[in-house]
Amino acid sequence: MKTLLPAPFVAGTAVLVCCLALTACSTPKGNPLPAGQGLAEVHRFFLADRLYLLPAPHARLYVEVDAVEGCVPSGAALDKLRSFLGAYCNKPGGIEIARSDVIPLKDARGISPSALARRYLDGPPENPAASSPAFIYVLFYNDALCDQVPATASGPQAKGARPRPRARNRNPHVEIGPYPAMIYLNTRSPIGFKWEQKWNLLHEAGHVLGLAFRPVGASAGHCLNRACLMSGAGRYRYLGLQRRLCEQCVAQLAEAARQSPSTNQRFVGPVLVRSEAGYHVLSLPHREKVIVGELAENDCREFAAAVRAATPAPGGDENDWRSECRLKEEASHEPAALRDILKRAKAEPDELVRRVLSRLCAQVCAGWYCAHGQYGDAVSTFREAILLSPDDDWDYNGLAWIKATCPDSSVRDGKEAVGAATKACELAEWKEWNWIDTLAAAYAEAGDFKRAIGFEEQALRTGKPSEPEQKEMRDRILLFKQSQPFRERR
Numbered sequence: 404m405k406t407l408l409p410a411p412f413v414a415g416t417a418v419l420v421c422c423l424a425l426t427a428c429s430t431p432k433g434n435p436l437p438a439g440q441g442l443a444e445v446h447r448f449f450l451a452d453r454l455y456l457l458p459a460p461h462a463r464l465y466v467e468v469d470a471v472e473g474c475v476p477s478g479a480a481l482d483k484l485r486s487f488l489g490a491y492c493n494k495p496g497g498i499e500i501a502r503s504d505v506i507p508l509k510d511a512r513g514i515s516p517s518a519l520a521r522r523y524l525d526g527p528p529e530n531p532a533a534s535s536p537a538f539i540y541v542l543f544y545n546d547a548l549c550d551q552v553p554a555t556a557s558g559p560q561a562k563g564a565r566p567r568p569r570a571r572n573r574n575p576h577v578e579i580g581p582y583p584a585m586i587y588l589n590t591r592s593p594i595g596f597k598w599e600q601k602w603n604l605l606h607e608a609g610h611v612l613g614l615a616f617r618p619v620g621a622s623a624g625h626c627l628n629r630a631c632l633m634s635g636a637g638r639y640r641y642l643g644l645q646r647r648l649c650e651q652c653v654a655q656l657a658e659a660a661r662q663s664p665s666t667n668q669r670f671v672g673p674v675l676v677r678s679e680a681g682y683h684v685l686s687l688p689h690r691e692k693v694i695v696g697e698l699a700e701n702d703c704r705e706f707a708a709a710v711r712a713a714t715p716a717p718g719g720d721e722n723d724w725r726s727e728c729r730l731k732e733e734a735s736h737e738p739a740a741l742r743d744i745l746k747r748a749k750a751e752p753d754e755l756v757r758r759v760l761s762r763l764c765a766q767v768c769a770g771w772y773c774a775h776g777q778y779g780d781a782v783s784t785f786r787e788a789i790l791l792s793p794d795d796d797w798d799y800n801g802l803a804w805i806k807a808t809c810p811d812s813s814v815r816d817g818k819e820a821v822g823a824a825t826k827a828c829e830l831a832e833w834k835e836w837n838w839i840d841t842l843a844a845a846y847a848e849a850g851d852f853k854r855a856i857g858f859e860e861q862a863l864r865t866g867k868p869s870e871p872e873q874k875e876m877r878d879r880i881l882l883f884k885q886s887q888p889f890r891e892r893r
Contacts, residue, residue, distance in 0.1 A: 449580045451668060451675065452613030452659060454537045455492050459664040463496035463536035464488065465527035467673075469504045470543035471511045471519070474590045480601035484541075487605050491612060491656050496534070506544075512551040515723075516544050516587050520688040521710050526673030538670045539584050539611060540688075541604070546573050546589040575603045577610045579624070581753055582675055582686040586611065602632065602646055609633050609648070613659055620651045628652075671703035681734075681744040684756055689724050693759055695744065696731025726755035728763045738771045745787055761788040762797045769801055776893070778814045781805055796830035799823045800838045807845040808891045817849030836866035840876060847879075847888040855883040 454461060466484070470476060485500050492498060504523045511519060520542050527536050574592045577583060586607045590600070615621035615633045625635030631649035648656075667678045676698070677684040683698040684691055685706045692706045734740065745764040751757045765788035772781040785802040792798065803824035806816045824842035831838050843858035859880050863873060879889050 449583060449668075449677075450613075450665060451580075451583045452611065453662060453665045454668060454670065455488075455539070455612055456656065456660050457662070457664045458493045458495055460669050461537035462494060462534055464492055464494045464498045464539070465536040466498070466500040466539045466541065467503050467525060467527070468500065468541045468543070469506060469520075469523045470502075471506045471545055471548065472508045474543040474545050474588075475505060476543050476588075476600060476604070480604055483601045484604055484608060487608055491660075493660060494537070496536070499536075508548065511544065511548045513549070515549055516542060516546070516589070517689040517723075519544060520585060520587075521690065521713070524673055524688070524711070526707065529672070535670055535672070538673050538675075539586065539608075540673065541586045541588060543588045543590055546591050575607050577607050578688075579610075579616070581677075581684065581691055581756075582688055583611060584670075584673075584675055585688050606632055609652070612656060614648070614652050614655060617655055626652055671700050672707060674703040674707050676703060679751070680747055681740060682760065684753065691724075691726040691753070691755060693726065693728040693756055693763075694731065695728065695741070695760075695763065696734035702729075724755060726753075726759050728759035730763055730767060735767060738768045741768050742784060742787075745784070745791065749791055758792045758795050761792040762795060764788065765798050765801060769805070773805070773809075773891075776811075778805060778809050778811050782814060794830060796827040796835065796838060799827035799830065800835075800841050803827060803841050803845050807841065807848040808889055810891055810893045815848055817845060820845035821849050834865065836862045836868055839865055840879075843879065843883070844889050847883050852883045852886050855888075856880055859883065 455464060466488070468476065468481065481500050481502075485498060488498050503525055506519065506523060514522075520540060523542075524540050527538060572587070573589055575586070575588045577586050586604070588600070588604060588607070609615070609632060610624065615626040615631075616624055620627050621633075623635065626633035626649060628634060628649040628651065629636055631652055632647055633649075633652050669676050673687065675686045677686070678698065681695065683694045683702075685694065685703055687707065687710050690710045692702075694702055741764040745761060745768070748757050748760045748764075751760065765784050768784045769781040772778065772784065782802065782805055785798050785805070788795070788798040789802065800823070803820045803822075805814065806820035806823065809815050821842070824838065824845040827838040828835070828842055833839065839858050839862035843855045843862060846852070846858060847855035859876055862868075863876055868876065882889055
């Protein structure tokens with residue numbers, strides 16, 4: 404049975420089960436924000452600073468501070484942070500800054516900062532008697548440890564060899580989206596010396612509050628006033644030249660404090676939830692989960708627990724963003740609603756969210772349409788998904804499979820099937836046996852049975868198909884040798 408579309412297209416319940424099995428697939432790593440997108444444009448979409456500056460929807464603010472051994476911040480630095488946040492964040496329930504874990508050196512070696520954050524981030528303590536607070540997480544770490552061999556490693560590298568340093572932002576920084584609640588403080592940065600630590604911490608906290616992502620008087624997220632704390636020329640901070648906000652930055656915060664509260668974002672524990680029409684995006688450092696359907700707070704708790712429990716890969720790439728998608732049962736019976744989500748997702752700025760949404764909606768809708776004999780609707784759904792996410796191999800493969808194997812001859816098109824299947828294989832770098840299997844079926848529909856046999860044999864050699872899948876593929880080879888294409892059953 405194909406993993407993308409149900410085969411045969413007969414029982415609607417079986418079709419739905421097949422499609423639901425696809426809803427936890429993860430996307431490849433990559434930057435979730437579109438290339439060329441300006442910081443100001445990204446900030447204007449997320450506007451997460453309102454969660455901190457305004458009293459609603461969170462009347463309290465909880466700041467968790469973790470530090471790798473040897474990088475523990477001074478009490479003076481955290482006192483400065485408390486005063487800074489207290490001056491600009493309207494939180495009638497109070498602001499709490501909590502020292503949390505001191506991470507042992509042995510546990511920090513070979514682990515990227517974002518992976519450390521996912522492992523040690525706890526979030527605010529659960530308190531049923533109090534409302535959920537807004538949340539900021541601060542990690543003080545030594546970047547030199549990230550490229551070292553983990554203490555648990557064995558083999559040649561454990562004898563002193565060091566892996567090649569990975570590309571990452573080694574300066575103190577925040578990430579504007581999708582999880583802007585995270586402050587990275589590398590104490591070994593060229594601008595991370597201890598005497599500058601508290602000023603760098605305030606500078607990054609200013610970014611969390613939305614400074615200086617504005618079209619006037621700022622560039623690349625930094626104030627153009629060199630005497631301002633939010634200036635990008637951080638080397639002047641320790642001289643006392645950049646320890647206060649300029650009038651323009653103060654005015655920006657005052658203006659933001661007069662805006663309406665966020666209606667589609669909130670924190671559930673440490674998880675930032677962004678709710679859009681028909682779906683919800685749950686975010687933690689470099690991890691996202693999209694929930695299609697009604698959101699329950701327990702979904703957020705399960706997501707946080709799964710992220711925390713995942714074992715980080717030694718030497719993991721800080722740019723390793725991953726997103727997954729889950730379809731709730733009540734939403735799985737509404738193909739029209741899912742197709743509407745697919746259309747609306749064109750406005751989604753997060754590329755990974757857009758990709759998993761297009762993949763899920765296309766797969767489930769196409770499976771439903773095929774189960775009910777509406778093959779033309781299945782084809783148009785995949786075409787919509789390809790327009791939405793043109794570099795997603797899954798959607799090309801789905802289109803190719805229908806065009807190659809559909810029981811309705813008016814839908815089949817061997818030439819288009821070969822083109823779509825080839826594109827899917829290229830995008831997957833010819834590593835996905837299912838896609839090569841589809842290409843074989845496409846060539847058979849196009850009448851080129853020699854290539855069909857060759858690609859089916861290649862599919863058998865690629866990956867690890869199960870025994871039943873291998874049997875189906877060998878059966879298709881027998882068909883192709885008899886110059887017969889493969890057809891799904893009605």
